[in-house]
Amino acid sequence: MYRLHLASRYTFQRPVSYLAMVAIGLAVMALIVVLSIMNGFLEETRSFLRGTTADIVVFPHQIQFAYSREALEDAVAEHPDVRGACARLVRPAIFKVYGRAPVLHGNSRDAAQHQVLVLGVDAEAEIAVTDFSEYLANVETPLFRVADPERPFHLPIERIRDLEFKFANAPTVLVSEEMLSGLLLRPGDALNLVTVPDSALQLDGQPVKPASQTFLVAGAYRTGHYNHDQATVYISHKDFVRWTGTQHQVSELYVSVDEGADLDRVRDELDAKLRDIGMVSTVETWEDRHRIWLGAVENERNILLVIFFFFLLLVCTITFSVLTMMVQQKVRDIGILSAMGAPAGGVGGVFATCGIYIATLGGVFGLVAGIALASNINAVKDFIEDTFDIEVFQKEVYAFTEIPVALDHQWNAAIAGATVVGAVLICLLPAFRAARMDPVEALRHE
Amino acid sequence: MSDAVLPADPGTQAAETRAAAEPVLSARGLVRVYRIAQQRLEVLKGADVDLFAGESVAIMGRSGAGKSTLLHALGLLDRPDEGSLVVRGVESTRLSKPARARLRNKQIGFVFQFYHLIPELSALDNALLPRRIEFGPFAWAGERREAREKARALLAELGLGERMGHRPSQLSGGERQRVAIARALVSEPTLLLCDEPTGNLDERTSGVIADLLFEISEKRDHTLVMVTHDAELARRADRGLQLHEGRLEPLDA
Ligand SMILES: Nc1ncnc2c1ncn2[C@@H]1O[C@H](COP(=O)(O)OP(=O)(O)OP(=O)(O)O)[C@@H](O)[C@H]1O
Ligand SMILES: [Mg+2]
Numbered sequence: 001m002y003r004l005h006l007a008s009r010y011t012f013q014r015p016v017s018y019l020a021m022v023a024i025g026l027a028v029m030a031l032i033v034v035l036s037i038m039n040g041f042l043e044e045t046r047s048f049l050r051g052t053t054a055d056i057v058v059f060p061h062q063i064q065f066a067y068s069r070e071a072l073e074d075a076v077a078e079h080p081d082v083r084g085a086c087a088r089l090v091r092p093a094i095f096k097v098y099g100r101a102p103v104l105h106g107n108s109r110d111a112a113q114h115q116v117l118v119l120g121v122d123a124e125a126e127i128a129v130t131d132f133s134e135y136l137a138n139v140e141t142p143l144f145r146v147a148d149p150e151r152p153f154h155l156p157i158e159r160i161r162d163l164e165f166k167f168a169n170a171p172t173v174l175v176s177e178e179m180l181s182g183l184l185l186r187p188g189d190a191l192n193l194v195t196v197p198d199s200a201l202q203l204d205g206q207p208v209k210p211a212s213q214t215f216l217v218a219g220a221y222r223t224g225h226y227n228h229d230q231a232t233v234y235i236s237h238k239d240f241v242r243w244t245g246t247q248h249q250v251s252e253l254y255v256s257v258d259e260g261a262d263l264d265r266v267r268d269e270l271d272a273k274l275r276d277i278g279m280v281s282t283v284e285t286w287e288d289r290h291r292i293w294l295g296a297v298e299n300e301r302n303i304l305l306v307i308f309f310f311f312l313l314l315v316c317t318i319t320f321s322v323l324t325m326m327v328q329q330k331v332r333d334i335g336i337l338s339a340m341g342a343p344a345g346g347v348g349g350v351f352a353t354c355g356i357y358i359a360t361l362g363g364v365f366g367l368v369a370g371i372a373l374a375s376n377i378n379a380v381k382d383f384i385e386d387t388f389d390i391e392v393f394q395k396e397v398y399a400f401t402e403i404p405v406a407l408d409h410q411w412n413a414a415i416a417g418a419t420v421v422g423a424v425l426i427c428l429l430p431a432f433r434a435a436r437m438d439p440v441e442a443l444r445h446e
Numbered sequence: 447m448s449d450a451v452l453p454a455d456p457g458t459q460a461a462e463t464r465a466a467a468e469p470v471l472s473a474r475g476l477v478r479v480y481r482i483a484q485q486r487l488e489v490l491k492g493a494d495v496d497l498f499a500g501e502s503v504a505i506m507g508r509s510g511a512g513k514s515t516l517l518h519a520l521g522l523l524d525r526p527d528e529g530s531l532v533v534r535g536v537e538s539t540r541l542s543k544p545a546r547a548r549l550r551n552k553q554i555g556f557v558f559q560f561y562h563l564i565p566e567l568s569a570l571d572n573a574l575l576p577r578r579i580e581f582g583p584f585a586w587a588g589e590r591r592e593a594r595e596k597a598r599a600l601l602a603e604l605g606l607g608e609r610m611g612h613r614p615s616q617l618s619g620g621e622r623q624r625v626a627i628a629r630a631l632v633s634e635p636t637l638l639l640c641d642e643p644t645g646n647l648d649e650r651t652s653g654v655i656a657d658l659l660f661e662i663s664e665k666r667d668h669t670l671v672m673v674t675h676d677a678e679l680a681r682r683a684d685r686g687l688q689l690h691e692g693r694l695e696p697l698d699a
Binding site: 001002005006009010013332333335336337338339340341342343344345346439440443 | 523524544547552563571576579581629
C-alpha cells in the first residue's frame with residue numbers, strides 16, 4: 001500500500017512527471033491522428049476508384065484483326081455473374097478552344113492543360129453499366145448541365161452560341177465542369193480536338209497528317225475526382241470512329257459484376273473464356289488496375305509502423321530519463337525506506353509504480369486526445385485556416401473536399417497499449433537500480 | 447566473555463537486573479571493512495556489545511571512529527563482514543535480506559541527525575511509514591485505523607498535535623526531529639537507535655529533544671542507543687560506551 005501511496009506522491013508532486021505524460025500523450029495522439037487520416041485516404045481512394053472504375057476492365061489484344069464489339073460484349077455478358085458490359089474507344093488528343101490561340105501563354109504548364117484522353121462511348125450502354133448518369137447529375141452549375149440526361153450528346157440548336165455552327169451538324173463533346181469553368185467556356189461553344197488518325201498509321205513511310213475536328217460542347221459532367229476530370233472528355237462512339245477513322249470498335253470493355261461476386265474469380269474465368277474464343281485480352285479488376293496507387297497509400301500506412309517504432313523509442317527515452325532522474329533525486333528516500341524496513345522489492349516497486357502511473361495516464365490522455373482530434377480534424381483545419389488565413393488542406397491536390405478520416409479503434413488501442421507497455425517496461429530499469437541500491441550508501445548520499 | 451562488555455559500575459541495581467536478564471541484542475566480534483580501490487579501511491575490528499531491555503546507552507568516539515557504521519550494523523541495515531549479531535534470540539547475520547528487513551521493521555527504530563523525513567509526505571504520513579511498510583496490501587481496515595490513531599496520539603504527545611498535516615519543509619528542525627521520533631516509535635520497536643539526534647539542533651532544542659528521548663524510552667521500556675558527541679548528554683544515559691580503534695570500551699566517567 002505504501003508503494004501506491006508514495007508513488008502517487010512522487011509522481012503527482014513533480015512537474016516533470018506531467019511533462020513526461022504529455023510527451024507520451026502527444027506521441028500517441030500524433031500517431032492516432034496520422035493513422036486515421038491515412039486510413040481515411042485509403043478508404044476514400046478505394047471508394048473513389050471503385051466509383052470511377054468498372055468492376056472489371058477488358059483490354060483486347062487486337063494485333064491481327066479488330067474484335068467485333070458485339071461479339072466481345074456478348075461473350076462477356078454470358079458470364080452468369082456479369083451484369084453488363086460496355087465498349088469504349090480511347091485516344092489521347094490535344095485540344096484548342098475554337099477561335100483562340102492553341103496555347104494560352106506559350107508555356108508548358110498551359111500546354112499540359114491542353115491534352116486530354118478522349119473516350120468514345122455509347123451513351124446508353126455507359127448509363128446502364130457505369131455511374132455516368134450520376135456524373136451528369138453531379139454538375140453544380142445548372143447552366144452547364146446537359147439538355148437531356150438520357151441523350152447526353154444531344155445539343156439543342158438554341159444552345160449553339162456561334163452562328164457559324166448553328167446548322168453545321170457538328171459532333172458534340174462532354175467536358176468536365178472544372179475544365180469548362182477553367183477555360184471560361186459554356187455549353188454551345190466550340191473546340192477542336194486534334195489526334196493522329198488511324199488512316200495515317202497505315203501508310204508506312206508517309207509523313208503523318210493529324211486529324212482535327214471541331215466539337216460543340218453539349219454540357220458538363222463531374223465525377224468529383226480532380227485528376228480524372230481535368231484530363232478526360234467524352235464523345236460518342238460514332239463520332240469517335242468518324243473522326244479517327246479507326247478500324248477498332250473496342251479499346252476497353254467496362255464490365256459490371258453482380259454484387260458479392262468474387263472479382264478475382266470472375267476475372268480469371270473471363271480471361272480463360274476470351275482466350276478460348278480467340279479474343280485474347282488482358283482482364284483486370286479495378287484493384288488490379290489501380291494497384292500501384294492503392295499500393296502506394298497502403299505502403300505509406302506501413303511506413304507509419306516504422307515511424308511508430310521511432311516514436312516508441314522516443315517515448316521510452318523520455319520515461320527512462322524522467323524515472324532515472326527521479327531515482328537519482330530520491331536516493332536519500334531509498335535509504336530511509338530501507339531503514340524503516342522496506343524490502344528491496346518494495347523500494348523498486350515504488351518507482352515502477354511511478355512509471356506505471358506516468359505511462360498509463362500519458363497513454364490514456366493520448367488515446368482520448370487522438371480520437372478527439374481525429375474526429376474533429378476538419379473543424380480544427382477550418383479554425384486554423386480562418387484564424388491564420390492559410391490553406392492547410394488543398395483540395396485540388398487530394399481530390400477530396402474534406403480531410404478524410406477513418407478511425408480504426410483496434411489500431412488506436414494497439415498504439416496506445418504498445419506505448420504504455422513499452423514505457424512501463426523501460427521504467428523497470430531505473431526501478432531495478434533503486435531496488436539494488438545499498439541502503440547505507442543511500443542514507444549517506446548528499 | 448560477556449564480562450568484557452559489562453559496565454564498570456557493578457554495584458548498581460541496574461547492573462544486577464542486566465546480569466539476570468537475557469539481552470535484547472547481543473553483538474560479538476563485529477568487523478566491518480571498507481575497500482576503496484586498493485585500500486582496506488577496517489572501521490570495526492571486533493566490537494562486542496549486549497543491550498538490555500529498557501536501558502539507555504550512550505556511544506561516544508571521535509569523528510570517523512565508526513559510530514554510524516556500528517549503528518547501521520546494530521540496526522540490521524548493514525551486514526557486518528564478520529561477527530554475530532543476535533536480535534531477540536535470532537541470529538540476524540544468517541537471515542535473508544527480506545527477513546532482515548522485516549526484523550528491522552518490527553524491532554528497530556532509527557532517529558538520524560538530519561531527520562531524514564520524506565519531503566512529499568505530511569508529518570502524519572511520515573510517522574505512519576513503518577506501519578504502512580509492515581502492512582501488506584490486505585491489512586484490515588481496522589488495523590490501519592488503529593495505526594493511524596496511534597501515530598496521531600504519538601505526534602500529539604510530542605507536541606505536534608496541530609502540525610500533523612504539515613510537510614517537513616513547513617516544520618522547524620526540532621519539530622522535524624520530533625516527527626522522526628514519532629516515526630521511530632510507531633512500531634513499538636525493541637531498540638531505538640539514535641545517531642547524533644541533537645547534532646543538528648541549537649542548544650535549547652537539543653535539550654528538549656534529549657529530554658523527550660530519555661523520558662519516552664523510560665516510559666515505554668525501549669532500549670535507547672544514542673550516539674553523541676555531547677559528554678553532558680552521555681552522562682544522562684544508564685551507561686556509556688566508547689568506540690575506540692574499532693572496539694567498544696566502557697566510558698570512564
Ligand atoms: N561507504 C564507505 N566507503 C568507504 N569508507 C567509508 C564508507 N562509509 C564510511 N566510511 C569510512 O568509515 C569511517 C567511519 O565512518 P562513520 O560514518 O561510521 O564515522 P562516525 O564515527 O559516524 O563519524 P561522525 O562522528 O563524523 O559521524 C570513516 O573514516 C569513513 O570515511
Ligand atoms: Mg556518524
